Amino acid sequence: MSDLAPESKPAETPEVAVGLDTSLVEAVVAALAAGDAEAAGRLIEPLHAADTADLLQGLDNDQRRLLLGVISKELLPAVLPELDDTVRDDIIAELGLAETAAAVADLETDDALLVISDLDAEDQKLVLAAMPPPDRALIAQALAYPEYSAGRLMQRELVALPLFWTVGETIDHLRQTAEHDADLLPTAFYDVFVVDPKHRPVGSLSLSRLIRARRQVPLSALMQTDLKVLRTTTDQEDVAFLFRQRDLTSAPVVDEGGRLVGVVTIDDVVDVIDEEHEDDIMHLGGVSEDDFYRASFATARARFTWLLVNLGTAVLASAVIGLFDATIEQMVALAVLMPIVASMGGNAGTQTLTVAVRALATKQLTPTNALRVISKETMVGFVNGIIFAVITGTVAWLWFDNLGLGVVIGLAMVVNLLVAGLSGVVIPLILDWRGIDPAVASSVFLTTLTDVIGFFAFLGLGTWLLL
Amino acid sequence: MSDLAPESKPAETPEVAVGLDTSLVEAVVAALAAGDAEAAGRLIEPLHAADTADLLQGLDNDQRRLLLGVISKELLPAVLPELDDTVRDDIIAELGLAETAAAVADLETDDALLVISDLDAEDQKLVLAAMPPPDRALIAQALAYPEYSAGRLMQRELVALPLFWTVGETIDHLRQTAEHDADLLPTAFYDVFVVDPKHRPVGSLSLSRLIRARRQVPLSALMQTDLKVLRTTTDQEDVAFLFRQRDLTSAPVVDEGGRLVGVVTIDDVVDVIDEEHEDDIMHLGGVSEDDFYRASFATARARFTWLLVNLGTAVLASAVIGLFDATIEQMVALAVLMPIVASMGGNAGTQTLTVAVRALATKQLTPTNALRVISKETMVGFVNGIIFAVITGTVAWLWFDNLGLGVVIGLAMVVNLLVAGLSGVVIPLILDWRGIDPAVASSVFLTTLTDVIGFFAFLGLGTWLLL
Structure with missing residues (x-):
């Protein structure tokens, strides 16, 4: 490092390189496709470990396996902690536990822990057993702390x-x-x-x-x-x-x-x-965890549960519509318009929900101001309910040339947007208070409620006032 | 600081205090309610500036004004940069520009810039004019850099x-x-x-x-x-x-x-x-920016645009249903079931969209792997489409005792979930490629598409196969 020549450094580069250079990625992919893994290896040699990790993640499984073969034993340890969990699992399976243990032993305790804690219990034991004793003891001790705790995050080395x-x-x-x-x-x-x-x-x-x-x-x-x-x-x-x-x-x-x-x-x-x-x-967004690097079938399976829950709520909403089948038979316009009320309620409620979930996470929504926030959001729902009642009511009136229909959709809109505002903040508050993560469960409760109330208010008012 | 007595420090506190102590907040609110602003001032004196900021944010406008009066001139500058934008605007309006300028002059350049850059252009000039010349020049220079640039973030003081x-x-x-x-x-x-x-x-x-x-x-x-x-x-x-x-x-x-x-x-x-x-x-979530501390009417107005856009898409979906009013009149069961197909498409598409938007933001979704990701997500949509076709088809068949209806909803489900998977990744890719933030605009395009395709496929197939 002492033989550097600073005057030859291009300090006035026009823009800062962020992320991987696409042409480099293409050159590596081309070299791998041509079967020249060594050329690919030479291309990635000057890269920072984080860039190498990004590159590995961007390749498909076959390309990744080829490139992995030419990453040197010295470079590999630094790459492992930078990888996405799913990709790291694949790569560790490819490397084998002995090589993984050797790589992990080269890392600082917090990085080593990061790699090891993602392995299943059996593999953890095997990797630990293959590590040198002092490192092994430190890691084993750290693994004894609860997941997601400061004990897991901390490093032992300090002054x-x-x-x-x-x-x-x-x-x-x-x-x-x-x-x-x-x-x-x-x-x-x-x-x-x-x-x-x-x-x-x-x-x-x-x-x-x-x-x-x-x-x-x-x-x-x-x-x-x-x-x-x-x-x-x-x-x-x-x-x-x-x-x-x-x-x-x-x-x-x-x-x-x-x-x-x-x-x-x-x-x-x-x-x-x-x-x-x-x-x-x-x-x-209804995804249990980031599945970007997962295979199609594993991804489909992981997303299934959430969709099944939503199917349940959709069937519930349909059952509400089913209560009014005689009404719809007499006035098909109600069927044509009914998704509008439900959809507006869902969107207005999601707005409130988003703000409330975020405010809970940042400790801005507290017992001290909860009542104030609830009344504010209900008021917001009411105000926008009135405004959209007028807009939607006018549209419905002109579309079907039926003033009564306009009044009905307007009233249903006020009811649903008011309920949406109220429940958009009350639902996450209740979940948080019961110790359930509001980000996970709030939206399904909310959209069930806004669908049910939306269909019930609109079709119920329609039955009562129009027939 | 040299007269500290370390042995008297309770180093073995049972748990780490995170965020404000509720009982302290209650005591402050009680003191303010009793008109004893000075007692409230004594209560907050030992607080860290960040905690004082959190406390101010949790109060309503009247309480906030009272408490502001007793925060000392020495403590105030450190509190300003820690506040939420909306609350800071209110507080600056309350303080007046002269006092704000005095407070800002006490801050380091990056913190001073943070406070000033949120003011409108007129107020910026007035605050700058009230600042001592050397600070003024530094801040004015920093304001000349584009918003959200390193020039705005950086501090001038360095070694x-x-x-x-x-x-x-x-x-x-x-x-x-x-x-x-x-x-x-x-x-x-x-x-x-x-x-x-x-x-x-x-x-x-x-x-x-x-x-x-x-x-x-x-x-x-x-x-x-x-x-x-x-x-x-x-x-x-x-x-x-x-x-x-x-x-x-x-x-x-x-x-x-x-x-x-x-x-x-x-x-x-x-x-x-x-x-x-x-x-x-x-x-x-369809919110333009965090409006947690905004007043009801300002919040309602800020959320209006998004709801109006969604009303447009809901009316479009209704128009699609309107194409099939004759069909619905003959078979009301179609109206009862139709929200299921649209809702499942929306949810499945949102799952894909969430993963794709996040992968774009973290530079994991790149030109190199875009095709692979598109085909994966389409496959995920197809697989879950088949599974939910069987489940929903069976439910519809048993509910209405009509096998044909079950087949129709199953086919529509496969089509809509396949389209949802495909468009959940293609829509954000196109927006990103056109320079539009995919997080802002993707979901409205997606739900419009899944609603329109969902209703069209289900009602269209119903018209074709059942009547």
Whole structure:
């Protein structure tokens, strides 16, 4: 690295390269298609591990197997943690457990844990058994913490210093450790932690504060003492909330005795935020988890349950229509118009639901303001109900030249949009209060309700007022 | 801070406090209700700025105004950047521009920019005019960069060092600057940047590497040279992608000449990730932006457009039903069952759409694998179409004791779920390719298609086969 020639670096590149270069991907695919796996290997050699992972994910199974054969043993470990779960499972099956264990042993504890925790219990044991004993013990210990906890996220490598040390002593200690026991230091860290004699964290000190202070200054004079200390059992969503709210880069983790046992860093938290994001989006869309890399039949099976639940609610809505078959026989216009009321209710309710689910996730919707939010959303539903009653009523009146029909659809619209606004916030609140993730279950309850109320109000009012 | 008594700190707190303590919120609300704003002020004094912001957001307008009166001038600046946009607008209107300008002048450039850029152009000018000249110039310059660009995200304060320096010289320089020109140093930083004589970045060096190296080591021997350099114009989504993919904590930003002008740090990127997340969720739910803190009428107006678009598509679907009014008159069972086919198509299509929109956003769905994904999703639609054809067909057959009706609904189901799978991925691909955000517009196209095809296939097949 010391022989670099900075003047030859094109610092004024026109745009920043984000993601993989399509022409590179095409060249790799072409080389693989031509059976020249080695040429493909040469093409990917300069890539960052994250880019190599993206490339592997973009290939089909045969191409992936070929390319995997030419990724060197040195590069492979760094690629594994960057892969999507499904693709990683395939690749680990391809590599075999011995090679996987060798690759995992090269990783830091948090990355190794990430790879191992996705394996099934049997494979976990086999990979662990193939690892060197000290790593094995650390990983096994981490696996004992609950899933999605700070214990799973944290890394063991950290810098803990006694309260009576100075800046100079700290820097000397870091230099000596780097020279003699480099493995004890984390590869990257942002804060050092000050501990009392019982190894409980009493302060944290960012490197940017440490490095600008004079050697003789005591750590106790520099450190920040209003620490947010995590427990090994703290849920990862709470960890993410704290990091975001306080703009943290790292946070200490303590065991039941309050002793410092690890540190969670911002890069792990960014992954958690992404994971949460993905879960929210997928659940609201009725997908149990991201199945982008899954095979067709496995995907179809995974999505089946949600569709079956929706079939149930659709049949329920049909049963409501069935109550009014005599009415429809006399006035087919009701059948023509009836999906409008149900659909508008579903859409208005989904708007409210989306805002409410998000506000619950970000702790903005709380017991303190729940009543205010409920009355606001009901009011929003009522206002838009009135407006769309006028629009839809006029359309129906002109279309079928029947003023009564316009009045009926207008009244049904007000009822359904009001119910949609109310239930769009009440349903997620009830689910959250019962400990059920509102992102998963809210929408099916909501659309059932808006369908049933929509059809019932419109056809019921039609029977009552028009026949 | 040097008089701290660590042994009195309750390091073994049973659980980590996340978010606001409900009992504290209740006490504040009670004090405000009793007209004792000063008691409320004493209650919130020990809070972190982020918690104070959360508390302000949870109050209604009157309570908020009262509490605002007792937040001290010293605490207020830190609270402003933590607030939701809508609430911040209200609070700024309450404070007046002079007080806002004073508060903003106390902030670092990136936080000040965040507050100012949300104001309308007129207020921006007034606040800028009320600020001290050096800050004013920096903010005005930053406002000249495009919205959602690295130029807007970056902070000006950074540490740039010449290539020929050593670790020791760097540390001495940082200590001297901290003592004599502390304002020139960023409050928190994670990397220092090495620049050539033209001030172009040629390397970066994390503090955790710098602090463990011996004084005589040259920076050129330690620094990392495969830099991801951002332009001031780089889109913030690309910035977020790079930070996530490479686990960066900071990245240098250069101007058109390649000169280092700022640095983007991970805390700003986490905010961008949250913002993107919110946009995705809101757009998929048919909400233009988060309106949680908006008043009822403003919210109703903001949601109106989306509902109007959906009314259009619902009327279109009704028109399709209208084509078959004669058929329905002869066989009301068709009207009873018809929402099932449309609803299943909508749900299956939304599942595919959700996965496709997410895969586009994360750059996993690319030109290389688009065809493979399209054929997979069509296959998933076909497989679930067959399965639900059998289930729904049987239900319809038994319900109406009419085998032909069961066959018709089964055939319509296969057609609609196949179209749903195909269009669930093709629609977002086309929108993305045309430069339209697929999260915003996909679902309305999709549900229009699945409604129209669902009703047309079912009623059309019914007319053809049953009458």
